[in-house]
Amino acid sequence: MISLVIAAVLLLIHMLVCLVLSTLVKLGMLPVRGHMLPAMVLVPLWGPLLLVLCARGEAFGDALEDGTLESLRLNDEIRRGMQVQVREGDAGVVPLEEALIVNDPSDRRRLMLSMLTEDPDAYLAQLQAAKLNDDVEVAHYAATAVAQISKESDLKLQQLERAFKTDPTAENLDAYCDYLGEYLASGLAEGRxxxxxxxxxxRLLARRCEREDGAALRIRYATALADAGELDEAEAVITQLVAEVPDDQEAWMLCLRLAVTRRDGEAVQQVIDAIDNQHVYLSAENREKLAFWRDGGEAR
Structure with missing residues (x-):
């Protein structure tokens, strides 16, 4: 008897809850579809709970969708604005070489001052070219900047040389040798x-080769010998390297350079034939160089 009373009370509560929820649905306060109402009525407890969860999901889902769309719209506007800003900022940008050669004096001087105030070392090649500019003021600024860079480079080179002579460790040797190579590649050193x-x-590279034996280092050593005019020594080093590593393209290109430097046409042809016979892989740049010296040949 008691269980029947409890069941009747629970059923009454369920019906009241269904009535309240149905009213809210009709008033539009619960955004759920109509086919959910029969499930709410026929499934005690879980039916109304499921209806409430669905209504919550619909509400938050719409809000989330609106928020996502709004976020995407804002991101798109920001991206478009950044693109326009970049294009507007690039409107007055011209290549350095063009500005130094073609543009009017105001552009050349503005560019020169910009290079001097930002990082002169990064524009060393342009500054060296600007030394020969027809604009006297531009040439003066460029010459002054190059002189200052050269002075600082000489000072650092002297410090590295002094450190190496005081303590000839492998670390000091590598630091001195690497910086000297960069210094020579920059074109700051001239004449004697x-x-x-x-x-x-x-000589520094020769000492490094005594300590470590690598193809890249030996090519670097042979190249330094060739740059110093010691062609016989460079040829001896590179000939041995080619025999040991016959598929190294940089070694073969150095052989070609030595033959060209000697103005030995027969040696040039022998190097080209050897590269063909060995089926040496060549980069695009090296293929162009080889094609230049090949009689009527095309780049492979």
Whole structure:
């Protein structure tokens, strides 16, 4: 008897809850579809609970969808604005070489001041070219900047050389040798000073080759010998390397360079034939170089 009473009370509560929820649905306060109402009535407890969860999901889902769409719209507007800003900022940008050669004096001087205030070392090649500019003021600024860079480079080179002579460790040797190579590649050294420094660079690389035996280092050593004008020594090093590593393209290209430097047409043809016979892989740049010296040939 008691269980029947409890069941009747629970059923009455269920019906009241269904009535309230149905009213809210009709008033539009619960955004659920009509086919959910029979399930709510026929499934006590879980039916009304499921209806409430669905209504919550619909409400939050719409809000989430609206928020997502709004976020995408804002991101798209920001992206478009950034693109327009970049295009507007690039409107006055011209290549450095063009600005130094073609543009009017105001552009050249503005560019020169910009290079001097930002990072002169990064524009060393452009500054060296600007030294020969027809604009006297631009040439003066460029020459002054190059002189200052050269002074600082010489000072650092002297410090590295002093450290190496005081403590000739492998670390000091590598630091001195690497910086000297960068210094020579920059074109700051000229005349007799350049020749002396190139000979010193070759000697440093020779000492490194005594400590470590790698193809890249030996090619670097042979190249330094060739740059210093010691062609016989460079040829001896590269000939041995080619025999040991016959598929190294940089070694073969150095052989070609030595033959060209000697103006030996027969040797040039022999190197080209050897590269063909060995089926040496060549990069696009090296193929172009080889094609230039090949009689009527095309780049492979």
């Amino acid at each position: 000073v350049e020749q002396i420094q190139r000979q010193q660079y070759a």
